Amino acid sequence: MQAAGRFVVLAACVALTAGAQARAQTGTALPMKHAPARTQTAITPADLMTRLYLYSDDSMMGRLAGSEYNLKATAYIASEVKRMGLQPAGDSGGYFQNVPLVKRQLDPSASFSVDGTAFRTWDEFVPRDPGRATRPFDGAQVTYGGVWPDSTIISADQAAGKFIVLGAHNGPNVPPPQQVNRAAILGRYRAAAGIAVVALETLPPQAITFFRQAQTILRDAPEPTDTISLPVYVYVSAAGARALLGVPLDSVKVGAAGKTVHGAVSFVEIPAPARNVVAILPGSDAKLKGEYVAIGAHNDHVGFDQTPVDHDSIRAFNDAVRKLKLASPNHRVTPNQVQQIRVNVDSLHRLHPARRDSIYNGADDDGSGTTSVLEIAEAFAGARGSAKPKRSIIFVWHTGEELGLFGSRYFTDHPTVTRDSIVAQLNMDMVGRGRADDENGGGPGYLELVGTRRLSTELGDLIETVNKARKQPFTFDYQFDATGHPEQYYCRSDHYMYARYGIPIAFFTTGNHRDYHQVTDEPEYIDYDKLAHVSQFVYDVATAVANLDHRVVVDKPKPDPHGNCVQ
Ligand SMILES: [Zn+2]
Known part of the structure; x- marks a missing residue:
């Protein structure tokens, strides 16, 4: 997640x-290591153990989207679905759908100087990435804009074409409306050549470390606003402000002219490898096989870092x-x-x-969901006769979930089957835990459900019906489905990307735990019996949806596919 x-x-x-x-x-x-054994058609704890110890092994290096290890992880999935005989449904006849991620970072040649003296990058000036093109500022006149957001600050017109220096209310007890607000500052001074905010001393070191890191983003078709450049936005220290203005901050009048700045600050984008894996099991019914039940999980995790614990x-x-x-x-x-x-x-x-x-191995997040979808796929691939589902099943292992639901966004924006032919999406993210010491009410039958009735009451009811038919039914915890719940589970995993297009979804998870996004999310802490039960349950739900004589009925309003998700 x-x-x-x-x-x-x-x-x-x-x-x-x-x-x-x-x-x-x-x-x-x-154990920490487990020797793989041959998997079988049935969904079993032993198969899941074999798969998950492979998938969350250190050799996968945390499977970060945008890194070669995402390619390695997805290669394993593709080799398995090929072995199972599923149909490829990615790009150009293969199992992979490439997802165009890029790493954005400061152009290494960035420079910023005044009076022939260069500011040291990340030390004397800290630029922020506006996410699109920045305006040239070389030769711009520095102007003092006042202290943000006091009533005496210069107007947008006064700032046009100038490199403005803004003071800030710094300190631990500044109320939020008085604090530096980059979006508001950029909103007011869009026509400036550049903006320097005097707050470098108060930036925590981890914030600067974060700003320095390349940001991986989805570079789908450029949005129209990308053609409009924004002023460069940097943080400087009080000493830097003095160099820019030629006099100390506390002696300068609002609107006073300072020196002339030179340099260039821009951000570059480097393609970063990431891919979804997409495979289809054709339905057995000639009329219904053109419709799909989608089953998904995310194939990526958060990688590794340089600070062992x-x-x-x-x-x-x-x-x-x-x-x-x-x-x-x-x-x-x-x-x-x-x-x-x-x-x-x-x-x-x-x-x-x-x-x-x-190394963040992400055994539960989302190695559990990924291997569960593989087990479900293997079971469907081996189904014979009346056990074959009438509708087709499309399996999608999404990339870049951790970075911003990028793979599921891309797949639903560029689906490899007609979007309207997907009748429901069943998402599993973190389905291998939920023990008594993980959750209140946790145990073998504990399962959290999110979103199951948000578009289709029928889907939510059907899931309950399938559960009641189990020998040992799950006890569903719906608390995280509550409108406005602060944990935002409805918005925090891939299912939402389907729901935004009006596709009924069900999100299955055994919930948060102490190893979430820690190096300790390891395969030895997974409950494999539980994982097998959840997998079998999702298999049964998928079968029920696939065999209905009608599509599950959408009886609730659809969200705006391009609006913000509302929990
Ligand atoms: Zn996660």
């Missing part, structure tokens, strides 16, 4: 080094945080509580040495 905020992983790591130490934990029941320390720490959250779900864990978590690494390391890890 996509992270709710960009600093989620970072925040946890910072907290650990700030206050926590690991406590000894009991050993895990499953000790597996057991971080897990013990996150275990303690999770316990606090489960004990008090509506209460945000406070920094104070985080400080109070004391765990003893030494006693842990008497049992075994530190296991340093920097």
Whole structure:
């Protein structure tokens, strides 16, 4: 599942080094490595174990979209569906649908100078990427614009064609309306040659690190607004402002002219490899085989980083945080509580040495969904006679989910079967956990459902009916489907990209847990019996939808496909 905020992983790591130490934990029941065995047609825990230990192995390096490891991961999926005999349904007769991701980063030749003295990039000036072309500013006149957002700041007309310097209210207690707001500043001063905001001293180092990183984005057909350039937007220090204005900030009048700036700041885009895997099992009914039930998961995860952490320390720490959250779900864990978590690494390391890890293997997220879809595909491919579904099944393993639902956005914008022929989409993201220590009410029968009645009451009812027919029915937790739920699950995984086009969806997940987006999301912590049950259940739901004598009825309003998702 996509992270709710960009600093989620970072925040946890910072907290650990700030206050926590690991406590000894009991050993895990499953091994770190598992020898693969031949898979069979039936959906089994053993097959899922074979697949998931392969798919979330360190050799996959976290499967990040835009990296060669996404190609490696998707190659495994494609080789499996080929072996199963499914029809390719990607680009030009193959199983892959290439998704045009690019990495945007500052042009290495960027420069910014005044009076012949260059500002050092990322140190003396920090540029922000506007996501599109930036305006040339070489030779522009510097003008002091005042302190944002005071009433005395210069007008948009006064700023036109100028490189403006804006002071800022810095400090810990500045109320939000008084804070620097890049969108508002760019909105007001769109006609400026450039904007320098004097706030560099207050930017946290991790923010600068984040701004420096290349941003991977979906570069589909350029939007019309891409042709309009924006002013360059940079952060400078008070000393930098003095160099630009020729006098100290506190002695300059609003609207006063400063020096002349030179240089160029632009951003470049480099193609980044990423692909969906798409395969079809043709339906058995001549009339209905032109319609599809889509089953999906995401093939990517978040890659690896350069700062290894000790597996057991971080897990013990996150275990303690999770316990606090489960004990008090509506209460945000406070920094104070985080400080109070004391765990003893030494006693842990008497049992075994530190296991340093920097690869996010994403066994649950979404190795579980990916291998589940493979198991479902294998079961459908082996179905004979009346067990064959009447409608066709289209399996889509989406790329770039973690970076912004890019693969599912691209597939639904450029579907390889007619979009209207997809009668429903069943999405699995994180379906291998949900134990009692993961969720309140967790256990073997625990399953969260999201979105099942948001477009089609019939689909939601059908899922309940299929569940009641099970020997051991699941207990559904619908809390994350609530309108406006702050966790935003309806908007945070691939199913929404289908729902925005009015395709009824069901999102199956066993929910969040202490290893979410951590290096500890490993295959030894997966509940394979549970994963097999969820897979069989989704198989049964897909069969029921595929064999209906009509399409599941859409009886709810459709969202705007190009608007924002509303939880
Ligand atoms: Zn995720």
